[in-house]
Amino acid sequence: MVDPTETSDDFLxxxxxxxxxxxxxDIGANLxxxxxxxxxxxxxxxxxxxxVTGLILxxxxxxxxxxxxALARCHAGLYATAGVHPHDASRWDASLQQAMRELHRQPEVVAVxxxxxxxxxxxxxxxxxERxxxxxxxxxxxxxxxxxxxERDAGKRMRDTLHAGRDDLPGAVIHCFTADRETLYGYRDLDLHIGLTGWICDERRGHHLRELVGEVPRDRLMVETDCPYLLPRNLPAKLKGRRHEPSLLPWIVREIAHWQGVSEVELAQATSQTARAFFRLAETEDPNVAGTFQQEEH
Known part of the structure; x- marks a missing residue:
């Protein structure tokens, strides 16, 4: 549990x-x-x-x-996605579909x-x-x-489903990619984007990603924390509690850059440029929120 009296400076x-x-x-933050x-x-x-100047909730x-x-409306540089996770797919009905349709019309929503x-x-x-x-x-x-x-343990079915309608889709990112080389290349063939998280920082299960990260095209790669989940296991100091947060994204970028054999600044610039293009964000010219992003008109 986080102490509510903790200040921004004290917590880390x-x-x-x-x-x-x-x-x-950060293209995936569960704030x-x-x-x-x-x-x-x-x-x-x-x-x-x-x-970390752009946060997609x-x-x-x-x-x-x-x-x-609601949060995106209150904070510059915050945006939202709107959808129904496969865990909750049994709840899908006509009413929920209409509610999602209305959410997707909101300018703060940048992805389905x-x-x-x-x-x-x-x-x-x-x-x-599937329904x-x-x-x-x-x-x-x-x-x-x-x-x-x-997508988890459903790579072939996912590829088959996306292949059928890929020409009509405006774009797609596989969030928190953790699968194998065959699945990665299947997604590459579909011209999809790939989101990488602190999974690559996990010595128990991230080794295969370290070998694959160099095979993700630079203009298809984006980064995310998926916080509060997936706290990097190789942090150089202990964090109070086990909650992950967006301020730790630079550590994940450092790890990815190491395994790609590029500099942190190069990877940071590339992933942010890709995210701005994918989610149709543009840099704001407001000096009071320098470095944050606003959504372009569709």
Whole structure:
């Protein structure tokens, strides 16, 4: 639990106060999670101090998407996605579809999702997941906004589904990619984007990603924390609690840059440029929020 009296400066030990050499966009931050309720302003302030100037808040269901939109309206540089996670696909019906359609019309919403297929846990049946995902593919085509996709142990079915309608989709990113080389190249063939997280910092399960990261085209790569989940396991100091947050994104970028054999500044600039183009964000000229982003007209 985070102490609500904790200040922006106090929460992170000195060794974890990273600052990116170039502005970053965190394309997947679950800031509507209850663990951020008490100190959200401080979390955002720490992100700014770390030069993480763009935050895309993940909407995994109607409630969290609406909360993400509300936050985006209150803070410069924050945006939202709106979708139904495959875990909740059993709830998909005509009413929920219409609610999502209305959310996608909001200017703060820059992508449809988090949606997709998760055949690892199957909290909803595969048939329910496929029905909800295909409906959200249609909504993405309808609103002209890209897809923010969750896929776990469903690579072949995901590729088959996307292949059928890829020409009509405005774009898609596989969020928190953790799969194998065959799946990566299948997504490359579909001209998809790839989101990488602190999974690559995990000595227990991230080794294969270290070998694959150089095979992700630079103009297709974006970075994310997926906070409060996936706290990097190789941080140089202990963090109070186990909650991940956007201010630690520069550490993930450092790790990815190492395995790609490029500088941190080069990777930061490339991933931010890709994210701005993918989500149709433009740099603001407001000097009071320098380095943050605003959404371009569709």
């Amino acid at each position: 030990p000195e060794a974890l106060r990273f600052r990116s050499p170039a502005p970053l966009v 509507t999670h209850e663990s951020f309720a008490r100190d959200l302003d401080a979390v955002i302030a720490r992100a700014r101090a770390a030069n 993940t909407g995994t269901d109607r409630e969290h998407a609406e909360q993400a939109v 999702g988090e949606c997709g297929l998760d055949f690892n846990r199957n909290f909803s049946t595969p048939a329910e997941q 909800a995902f295909e409906a959200q593919l249609g909504l993405a085509v309808e609103c002209g906004k890209p897809l923010f996709i969750h």
